[in-house]
Amino acid sequence: MSVLEEIRVVELAGEPIAYAGKLLADMGADVILVEPPVGDASRLFPPFLDDVRDPERSLHFWHYHTSKRGVVCDLDDPRQRDRLLKLIDTADVLLEAEQPGRLMDLGMDYDVLSLTNPGLVHVAVTPYGRHEAASQLPATDLTLMAAGGPPWSCGYDDHSLPPVRGWGKQAFHTGSHFAVMSALTALLHRGAGGPGQFVDVSITAALNVTTEAASYTWLVNGGTVQRQTGRHAATRSTGETQMRCADGRWVNTGVPPRFPVEFGRLLAWLERLGLKEEFPEAVFLEMGANWEGPFDLSLIGSDETITAIFSSGREGLQLIASRISAYEFFIGCQDAGLAVGVIYSPEEVFEDPHFVARGYPTEVRHDDLDRSFRYPGAPYRFTRTPWAISRRAPKLGEHTDEVFGALD
Amino acid sequence: MPGALEGFRICDFTGQLAGAGATKWLAMFGAEVIRIEDPVRQGRWDILRGAPPYKPGQSGLESGGGFNNHNVDKLGITLNLRTDKGKEILTELIRISDAVTENFAAGVLEKWGFGYEQLKAIRPDIVYVSNCGFGHVGPYRRYKTWGPIVQAISGLTFSSALPDQPPAGWGYSYMDHTGGYYMAIAILMALLHRQRTGEGQWVDLACTEAGVSLNGPALLDWSVNGRAMRDAPVNSNRSQYVPMAPHGIYPCAGDDDWIAISCRDDADWRALAGAIGEDWTSAYQAADTRWSQQDALDSALATWTRTHDKFALEQTLRALPIPAAAVQKPAERIERDETTGRFGLWPSVTHTAMGEVRVDGQPVHFSQTDWQAVHGAPCLGEHNAAVLTRLLGYSADEVRQLAEEGVL
Numbered sequence: 001m002s003v004l005e006e007i008r009v010v011e012l013a014g015e016p017i018a019y020a021g022k023l024l025a026d027m028g029a030d031v032i033l034v035e036p037p038v039g040d041a042s043r044l045f046p047p048f049l050d051d052v053r054d055p056e057r058s059l060h061f062w063h064y065h066t067s068k069r070g071v072v073c074d075l076d077d078p079r080q081r082d083r084l085l086k087l088i089d090t091a092d093v094l095l096e097a098e099q100p101g102r103l104m105d106l107g108m109d110y111d112v113l114s115l116t117n118p119g120l121v122h123v124a125v126t127p128y129g130r131h132e133a134a135s136q137l138p139a140t141d142l143t144l145m146a147a148g149g150p151p152w153s154c155g156y157d158d159h160s161l162p163p164v165r166g167w168g169k170q171a172f173h174t175g176s177h178f179a180v181m182s183a184l185t186a187l188l189h190r191g192a193g194g195p196g197q198f199v200d201v202s203i204t205a206a207l208n209v210t211t212e213a214a215s216y217t218w219l220v221n222g223g224t225v226q227r228q229t230g231r232h233a234a235t236r237s238t239g240e241t242q243m244r245c246a247d248g249r250w251v252n253t254g255v256p257p258r259f260p261v262e263f264g265r266l267l268a269w270l271e272r273l274g275l276k277e278e279f280p281e282a283v284f285l286e287m288g289a290n291w292e293g294p295f296d297l298s299l300i301g302s303d304e305t306i307t308a309i310f311s312s313g314r315e316g317l318q319l320i321a322s323r324i325s326a327y328e329f330f331i332g333c334q335d336a337g338l339a340v341g342v343i344y345s346p347e348e349v350f351e352d353p354h355f356v357a358r359g360y361p362t363e364v365r366h367d368d369l370d371r372s373f374r375y376p377g378a379p380y381r382f383t384r385t386p387w388a389i390s391r392r393a394p395k396l397g398e399h400t401d402e403v404f405g406a407l408d
Numbered sequence: 409m410p411g412a413l414e415g416f417r418i419c420d421f422t423g424q425l426a427g428a429g430a431t432k433w434l435a436m437f438g439a440e441v442i443r444i445e446d447p448v449r450q451g452r453w454d455i456l457r458g459a460p461p462y463k464p465g466q467s468g469l470e471s472g473g474g475f476n477n478h479n480v481d482k483l484g485i486t487l488n489l490r491t492d493k494g495k496e497i498l499t500e501l502i503r504i505s506d507a508v509t510e511n512f513a514a515g516v517l518e519k520w521g522f523g524y525e526q527l528k529a530i531r532p533d534i535v536y537v538s539n540c541g542f543g544h545v546g547p548y549r550r551y552k553t554w555g556p557i558v559q560a561i562s563g564l565t566f567s568s569a570l571p572d573q574p575p576a577g578w579g580y581s582y583m584d585h586t587g588g589y590y591m592a593i594a595i596l597m598a599l600l601h602r603q604r605t606g607e608g609q610w611v612d613l614a615c616t617e618a619g620v621s622l623n624g625p626a627l628l629d630w631s632v633n634g635r636a637m638r639d640a641p642v643n644s645n646r647s648q649y650v651p652m653a654p655h656g657i658y659p660c661a662g663d664d665d666w667i668a669i670s671c672r673d674d675a676d677w678r679a680l681a682g683a684i685g686e687d688w689t690s691a692y693q694a695a696d697t698r699w700s701q702q703d704a705l706d707s708a709l710a711t712w713t714r715t716h717d718k719f720a721l722e723q724t725l726r727a728l729p730i731p732a733a734a735v736q737k738p739a740e741r742i743e744r745d746e747t748t749g750r751f752g753l754w755p756s757v758t759h760t761a762m763g764e765v766r767v768d769g770q771p772v773h774f775s776q777t778d779w780q781a782v783h784g785a786p787c788l789g790e791h792n793a794a795v796l797t798r799l800l801g802y803s804a805d806e807v808r809q810l811a812e813e814g815v816l
Contacts, residue, residue, distance in 0.1 A: 003601045027597060046649040047629040059632055060649060063624035110775075128747045129773075138672070140731045142645065142655060146668035147733035149741050151657060153579035154568060159664050162657040163735050164576040166568030167644040168623045177589040182772045184596035185437055189412035189777055191603045197776040205751050205771030208741055212425065212580035213461070213474060218738040219754060219766040220461040220473035225579075225738070230565065231556065233579035235461075241556065242574055250575055252560040339552040341560030343575055345638040346623040347630035349563050349616070354548040360617055361631070374631040379618040380594045381543065383524075384609035385601055 002028025003385045007092045007187070010084075011068070012075075013040035014097035015169075016125050016203060018064035020176035021095055023379075024183065025067035026387050029093075032403055033068045034084065036075070039396045049369075055396060056368075062393045066364065066375065070394025071403045075106055084108075086407045089117045093183050097125045097175075100135050110198040119196040121186040125175050129202035144171040148207025153214045153225060153233035163227060174210050175203035242343070243318055249326035250343040257313035257338060258297055263288030265336035266316050279319055284312035350374070366392050411438015412777035416599060419498075419505035420444065420482065422591075423454030425581060426555065426615060427511030427539055428478035429588025430595060435481040436770055436779040442501065442795055443479065443786060447486035447816060451788050453512075463762055469788060470761035476785040477767045480757055484786025485795050486816050489520050493815045498522065499530055500800050506602070507535035507595055513552055514544040524610040533608035535598040539591045543614030553615065555581025562619025567626070569642040576644075586622070587615035625649060646702065653698040654680075657735060658710045660718035666735040667718045669709070669725065671698070679728040684712050759784025792816050 004024060009031040011021040025031035033040075042064065043055035050057075073084045085108060088094055094113065096103070103109040110122040126135040127144055142165055145151055150170070151163035182199040190196055208215060214233060217223040225233035230242035230252065241253050257266050267285040270276045288295070288309040299306045317338075321329050326342045333340035344352070350361055362377035378387035416439040420431045435441040445451035450469055452458070461473040488494040502508060508527055510517050517523060517538070527534045538544060541553025541561075556577065559565045565577035594611040602608055620627070625648075629635045647655040647670070654677075655670045671677045674695060681689035688708050692698045698705055713721060718734040725732035734740070741748055748754065751773075754766045762784060770779045792811070796802040802810070810816045 001601075001605065003597045023593065045625075046651075047625060047633060047635065049632060051633065059628040060625045063628055129751050132747050132750070134726075134747060137726055137729050138676075138731045139733070140647075140652070140655070140670040140672065142647075142657075142670050143668045143731040143733040146657065146666075146735045147741070147745070149736060149738065150578070150580075150582070151666075151668070151735050152737055155576050155579065156570070156573060161570060161573070162645060162659065162666055164568055164570060165645055165657065165668070166564060166578055166582070167642070167648045168564070168567060168626070169648075170582070170622065173622055174586070174589075177586065177593070178770075178772055181433060181589060181592050181596065182774070184593065184600060185412050185433075186774065186777075188416075188596060188600055188603060191600065192415060194412070195776055197774050199775070200773045202747075202751055202771050205748060205753050208748055208753055209768035209771055210582070210585045211738075212585065214580060214738045215742065215768055216473050216477040217461045218742055219477075219768075220463055222739075223461055227579045230575055230577040231579070232581070242577075244574070252556050252565065252577070254554050254557050334548070334551040337552070339554055339557050341553065341557035341565075343560045343565050343577075344563050345566045345636065346563030346620065346626040347636050348638065349561060349620050350627050350630060354542060354546045355617070355620070358543060358546040358614070358617070360620065373628070376621045376624050376627050377617070379590055379613075379621045381545075381612040381614075382594070382598065382609060383611070384607060 001385065002388070003382065004029035006030070008032070008090060009093040009095055010034060010088050010091045012096040012098060015042055016097040016172045016175050017095050017179055018042065018176070019173050020125070020179040021068060022064055022066055023176065023180045026389055028385070028390070031068040032087065032399070033065055033070045033394060034073050035070060035396060037072050043396065063375070065393035066389045067391055068394060069399040069403060070397065071400040072397035081106060081108065083404050083407070087403065088113055088120070090407070091117070092119070092121060092187065094120060094122045095179060095183070096123070100126055100130045114196060117196070119190055121183055121190065121196050121199065123179050123183050123199045123201060125179050125201040125203060127203050129205065130200045141169045141171045144203050145207060148204040149211040149214060150207055153211060153227055155227040156229045159227070171203055171207060174206045175201060178206045239314065243321040245321045245326040245329050246323055247325040251321065251326050251329050252341045252343060253317055253333070254339045254341070256310070256317065257288070258295065258310065260289055260291045260295060262336070262338060263291070263309065263313060266313060269332060269336050270316055270320065273320060273323065275319055275323065279316060281312035281315050284309045285316055288312065362389055364389050364392055368395070410777060411780070412774060413437040413439035416440070417505045418442065419501050419508045421508070421510035421512065421517065422539070423511065424456060425474070425478055425584035426587040427509065427591060428454070429585060430539070430591035431482065431509055432478055432480055433592045433770065434595065436781055437777070441482040443482045443484045444498070445484060445486050445788060447488050447789065447814070448490070451486070463765065466762060473765070476759050476762060476765055479785030480767055480781050481783050482786055483791040483795055484789065485792050486789040488815050491815050493810065493813070495521060497796070497800065497815070502527060502530045502534065504799060505531070505534070506599060507537065509537050509591070509595060511539040511591070514538070514540050514542070514549045528608070533602055533606055535595065535602055535608050536610045537591060537595050537598065537613060538610070539587060539613040539615065541615050543617065544612045555584035558583040558587065558615045558619055561616045563623050563626070564619055567623060567637065567642060568644050570645070571641045571643050583615055583619045587613070587618055590618040651695065651699040653702050654705050654709050656706055658706070658713040660713055660716055660721060662718060665718045667713055667721055668733050668735060670731040672731065676730040679730050680725070683724060683728060686712065755781040757781050757784045760787050760790060789816060
């Protein structure tokens with residue numbers, strides 16, 4: 001049995017909640033995607049299979065709608081809407097990102113739905129929450145991110161360059177994560193004897209509380225963090241953490257060596273690579289490796305010896321980075337106990353031996369094309385009830401007869 | 409008001425943000441989260457305990473602003489697991505808990521004698537959720553990560569950049585936040601499965617895998633079409649895949665002030681061009697031209713935005729309406745933007761040592777069983793007596809003796 005078997009979710013197609021539906025569907029929920037007769041707009045989002053633009057070939061749509069069934073319903077047609085209401089009566093969760101007021105105008109908001117389905121968990125995801133006029137305004141992932149806070153903290157030391165928004169529609173993902181947490185929390189409450197309920201999720205609020213120290217520094221003492229290249233925004237500038245390796249690729253070195261054991265391992269690695277002789281600062285690494293008592297990091301900048309030792313760690317890493325590839329640097333540092341990461345492009349991690357060994361890339365059969373494709377896999381490994389893509393994304397209206405027919 | 413998760417008890421070893429953020433959600437919805445810390449190291453495994461930011465005039469172990477933010481409404485006890493009695497008390501606590509949660513490096517809890525097999529022996533239906541960078545299985549299982557390392561490995565750092573620049577990455581631990589969301593989802597799903605079937609299980613969460621999944625369409629473009637993101641320069645302020653232009657973050661008149669603007673289609677562009685009212689805009693009537701000549705378009709648009717106040721311009725563009733939002737600084741989104749305050753996003757909690765502090769609330773509201781934020785993070789061992797006497801049946805004298813013996 002899968003985790004969410006026999007939990008039925010009706011998802012009114014909308015970009016902000018597509019990922020929420022996928023997260024539930026891949027864990028076994030019966031997620032029914034409801035599209036308008038013309039199909040959801042994202043069916044025409046690139047990239048397409050073999051770059052052929054077609055509503056059944058969007059890889060974007062394929063990714064976000066795995067494991068779901070798909071029906072067509074014209075919400076503006078009262079007869080079709082009645083069918084949908086019957087379907088929602090059988091649902092545990094309604095997931096939607098409609099403009100506030102739209103479902104009320106159609107006579108199908110929570111107050112109506114809960115009369116016939118009191119156990120329903122209705123999760124509404126909007127830009128600013130159901131009660132804000134701003135939720136009626138057009139918005140994109142980019143503008144939601146700007147309003148919600150992340151870009152202020154992201155970018156470069158050079159502030160003549162604009163703040164940066166990361167790719168991948170993370171505003172919608174963040175809204176979706178909270179939609180899923182909410183749905184599950186409400187289902188647990190219902191399972192313990194509680195009623196169904198309405199949940200109001202705000203995407204910009206979700207982003208506001210997904211900015212780490214930017215928010216809580218202001219809340220605690222009125223400080224304002226400033227963006228820095230490739231590392232945490234901070235109220236005071238901190239040392240660089242990205243290094244370019246011999247193959248031109250980048251690594252993130254995280255926290256530089258700061259414990260005697262780490263100085264020792266770095267020194268040993270320099271020796272193994274035959275680089276110790278050309279690194280005069282090795283003497284400071286040796287001092288660091290043999291340091292007795294606590295190595296007081298708060299004295300960096302004021303105590304000359306401690307500063308020199310700390311700097312020699314970063315410089316030693318820089319020397320090594322200039323001689324080997326980013327991947328070798330990552331493996332070498334981690335084997336030396338230093339938490340360092342190679343900066344992969346998304347497809348590179350897909351081919352990395354660790355993720356392949358864990359079975360992350362997942363084959364999904366496309367019966368209609370008589371082909372299989374490798375999809376992103378499990379975000380978590382449930383040992384008893386595994387994550388699984390149970391089917392490819394639905395074709396437009398593929399399950400309309402099956403789903404509505406079962407209601408008659 | 410009873411919480412949605414009232415009646416669930418979590419034996420919680422999590423810390424930092426990636427773990428503590430997950431159990432914060434549970435605690436704010438009424439679960440009894442009992443955080444266990446090491447008295448010998450004064451709970452300093454969690455590097456945020458006692459770390460800045462501090463309220464003015466405060467500092468030290470009980471004053472960490474981030475620690476308080478991530479541990480709202482949890483109980484805190486200390487247990488010295490180097491002692492037999494400490495292990496015995498932990499065993500008693502596990503026996504009455506629904507879930508055990510941790511985000512140590514892989515293998516740490518097992519080394520203490522509390523791996524999944526041992527947990528299951530104590531309580532067969534226990535839910536155990538572990539969260540670390542690379543998971544407990546696979547070639548990199550011994551490797552260590554922080555949020556920025558997870559982001560580097562998973563492709564999220566690479567896909568956040570401007571052209572001709574190194575990766576900008578994320579100026580905070582997006583994957584500590586988001587890893588916490590996946591951990592919360594995993595705990596909630598496993599509890600739901602247990603509620604429905606009586607079966608417990610272990611969930612092995614690898615933050616990197618959760619992160620890789622956040623670039624889904626790029627992975628399919630690779631695995632299906634063979635197109636690598638590595639091969640094309642990234643400008644992540646632009647639209648990814650869907651051809652929207654202009655689409656970026658543009659300078660405004662104030663100090664480090666910026667505005668995000670997205671034109672989704674011809675109608676948006678015509679409205680924006682009307683607001684600009686300058687001749688150069690006529691060269692960009694065709695969507696194809698706007699998309700293929702974004703560099704020139706962006707620079708012309710930036711010349712115009714630079715003369716405007718960001719909030720005045722936001723108001724002008726939203727009235728058109730087209731998607732636009734000022735890049736908000738922390739003070740602006742917390743104090744000036746009334747939507748976050750009206751949502752109740754910054755509740756004040758009472759911390760025993762810090763006093764009143766505002767924290768990140770949750771970006772959702774439940775109609776029946778909403779979250780609450782009352783108490784700040786626990787001080788070290790603050791609830792030793794309460795938990796041991798109320799839940800485990802120890803007398804006050806026994807608790808005092810255990811403290812003297814160094815067990816607590």
